[in-house]
Amino acid sequence: MSAIDAVPVRCVGGILHDQEGRLLLIQRAHDPGRGLWSIPGGRVEPGETDSEALIREMREETGFEVRPGVLAGHVVRGRYEIYDYVCSVSGGSLRAGDDAADARWVDTAAFTALALTDGLADTLRGWELLPRC
Template sequence: MSAPIPCVGGLVVDDRPGVPWRLLLVRRGQEPAKGTWSVPGGRVEPGESDAAATAREVLEETGLRVEVGALVGTVQRDAPGGGVYVIRDYACRPAPGADVAAVRAGDDADDAGWFTEAEVRRLDCSPGLVDALTAWQVLRLP
């Protein structure tokens, strides 16, 4: 059996007063699940903490600086070649002074954007994403 591949994801929420709740998603530019929407994230580099990896991945994929908070949940997904990604998703908020309107696709993302709960449910998301977000009560709409 292959060793698990440690990965992280950033559940970046924009819930400023006067702004509808929105979640930051990226359209995956690489396999697995190329072309689907997912949370920004990726592999944890050797010696890197989960918080540092999450902040780095969100910045690389969206251009947004974030503060990384608590672990929200963990999922496992099959990796190409028989490995298993163990993905730990963390609550994140835009860092003070970060421009949420300047989000743009970078690194291995084909697109990036902010989406309401209803919009997230209508998107072509990566397999299991909406179910996990619902189970973790990130998404609350039925």
């Protein structure tokens, strides 16, 4: 592993439930995790706050304008340090874009049937943020 590979990459993710309790997921269009389903998010660019990065990433990947809320938790996946925040929608409409091949609201049955990124189900279960329907 080179010194560059050892440098952690700060990322953010947005956890968003609709009024019915469904969870918003995106299907990753690129590696890492191409083809797998996860919560939307991505890298924090230089000079951005977590909130700014989250607003940008959610708009790019899902079409939604969001208000970042409380930090749900933090996970480390390889060199990626991911800070996941609970969000609420403030505008826009659902569409897959940027790094997302697809975007959709999922209930419990759909969530358990999808090919998810490693550790997502256990992490959301631990934070009590799984789909609620």
